[in-house]
Amino acid sequence: MKFSKKATLGLLFSLTLIVAGCGQKSASDTNASSTGTGNAVSTESEAAKLNVQVSFYPMYEFTKNVAGDLAEVHTLVPAGMEPHDWEPTPQDIASIEKADVLVYNGAGMESWMDQVTGSLSNASLIQVEASKGINLLEGGEHDHHHGDSEATEDDHNHDHNQTNQATTEEHDHDHAVEVTSEEHDHDHDAEAEEGHGHDHGGLDPHVWLSPALAVKEVRNIEAGLAQAAPEHAEQFKQNADAYVAQLESLDQDFKAAVADSKRKDFITQHAAFGYLAQEYGLQQVPIAGLSPEQEPSAAQMASVIDFAKEHQVKTIFFETLVSSKVSETIASEVGAQTAVLNPIEGLTEEEIAAGMDYISVMRQNLEALKVALNE
Known part of the structure; x- marks a missing residue:
């Protein structure tokens, strides 16, 4: 419809x-x-x-x-x-x-x-x-695939900050x-x-x-x-x-956590974290586009796999509410683990029953990022 x-x-x-x-x-x-x-x-x-x-x-x-x-x-x-x-x-x-x-x-x-x-x-x-x-950002404006991997943090940091x-x-x-x-x-x-x-x-x-x-x-x-x-x-x-x-x-906790992290890039299931990446000087490398239902092309998959291998990425993020198969496929290909980075587009029944809310889920995201950015 x-x-x-x-x-x-x-x-x-x-x-x-x-x-x-x-x-x-x-x-x-x-x-x-x-x-x-x-x-x-x-x-x-x-x-x-x-x-x-x-x-x-x-x-x-x-x-x-x-x-x-x-x-x-x-x-x-x-x-x-x-x-x-x-x-x-x-x-x-x-x-x-x-x-x-x-x-x-x-x-x-x-x-x-x-x-x-x-x-x-x-x-x-x-x-x-x-x-x-x-x-507002254009879709992909702050997405970095392996072709952009040599961009420095200074090149990336807050192009739109002002x-x-x-x-x-x-x-x-x-x-x-x-x-x-x-x-x-x-x-x-x-x-x-x-x-x-x-x-x-x-x-x-x-x-x-x-x-x-x-x-x-x-x-x-x-x-x-x-x-x-x-x-x-x-x-x-x-x-x-x-x-x-x-x-x-x-x-403030996000700023403190990423300030001295070993890496600034992270691979996520779809391009939901552009504003977060921009705010904290990170590089989002999305497997798919703005919609989680978008299937990545073979070229997109190959690009992310190349990036992950080149930069020795140890964690591939997936999310709740949609299938994690694509993230699992890439993780298997590069020998990485998978973990949740939640775009908080909705809570599951289990999260609601556990008393989760925006703040607590974002803090879970922060902890997951801290691990991935320091591997």
Whole structure:
């Protein structure tokens, strides 16, 4: 199913109207009917909270930490599902229609976004593009295969550092987070074509994997929630400040860990770590492109194998939510081990049960990188 097909989109919204209009209970109605009249006060309390829909896991984590108990935050992409090619059901669209706030990453990660939001009738819906104001990388802009292996750390370090290191204070003044489809469409023209719309003309959407850029996404979300509920703006700021402190601590730990590492390059399953590599002066060598579903060509495989042999790479990273076979194949070819480097596009049921979150998974990533960069 592709939303670029007008007939499909029309059918989808017809189904949405049926779902929304045929006696479907709201969340508060469901709570009241299932728990009885004794929960009237609780139901009123729930109704007073913001209804926030978010696209996928990192947006949930950032939004929940900013919102605290002032919003009900719901994730559209289910746990354990890879979000790049996920598309909303009529029920999902009905949920967005009833929301106060919609938070999404942007940069082409949610290929369905413009087609859905451009057809909603909820004129008061506040749309928060978390990556707004961040200088985005072109896909492959900081990917280094064996042909680039002689690049020095100084050659690689932060080519975009000056533009991408705008301070939070500079960014915070821009609270224009309510994005209309007309304002945003110029960034998404390529997504009308068939194929992997999330590649978005080659832009890399994985900004959340840099803790420094995650701070900027959190601040954008703070501004959006404050726009939706200005009476709680100070509480949102306090919540955001507390979470940003954790992200800044994580950022400092990454900087310290890679400062004296033996190597600066790492091989990963798909090109999700460009922003992290740029931030900390590392070289990402991806087996495949921006989408984890992209199959690498024979030439790409050979290139990575040559790089791994030339630089005596001992660890080939794979990730959760998708098959690890390609990484295992390369590891076997070069005599390396495999390990997880998690792009945090979603948590598995096991990770959720273990109480994992963005910070803890990123710290696992840090430990995995420390081992690989010092072998």
